[in-house]
Amino acid sequence: MDLEKFEKNIGYTFKDKHLIKTALTHTSYANEKKIESNEKLEFLGDAILEFIVSDYLYNNYKELKEGEMTKVRATVVCEESLYKIASEHNFSDFLYVGKSEIKCGR
């Protein structure tokens, strides 16, 4: 897997290459290789993303009410939006996916 190309794609170079490898490791691959999957990083990442978007909305959209900010945040931090970004950067080309998952054509 060409992680350097992936880093160029997203415009960020990781200091700890172990982190990026884990972040790209699907559960199916992790199970086959007995290594850590990206699930726990996803847990952490979701919380960070939620915080960054909240902070951004709070500071840049002062006219929005609390309920409106909650709605906007839910639209931004959701599977569909994140999938779109992932597709634009061809994340799927760099994912470590297990053989079982590939066979299923997912």
Added chain:
Amino acid sequence: MDLEKFEKNIGYTFKDKHLIKTALTHTSYANEKKIESNEKLEFLGDAILEFIVSDYLYNNYKELKEGEMTKVRATVVCEESLYKIASEHNFSDFLYVGKSEIKCGR
């Protein structure tokens, strides 16, 4: 309202006193006085708290799985837990509450 006493209670001194005043302003009081309530800060605070707890769990409870971390976080960041902490620090003594709310005995 003795905000200095409140700051002693929580062991933190605010640089921007406007922030702490807003954080303690219930909607009922804000409506009566035509000022900002704590609702938007609550939106931001919830996201910060969620992130801090996620980060703490991720780094200190490495044996927990993602699903377990989600459960623990939900128990920590919930109204009941936060109410307990607020009670321990007598937050209600320092809240700016509107007359309508006080009449209702809430």
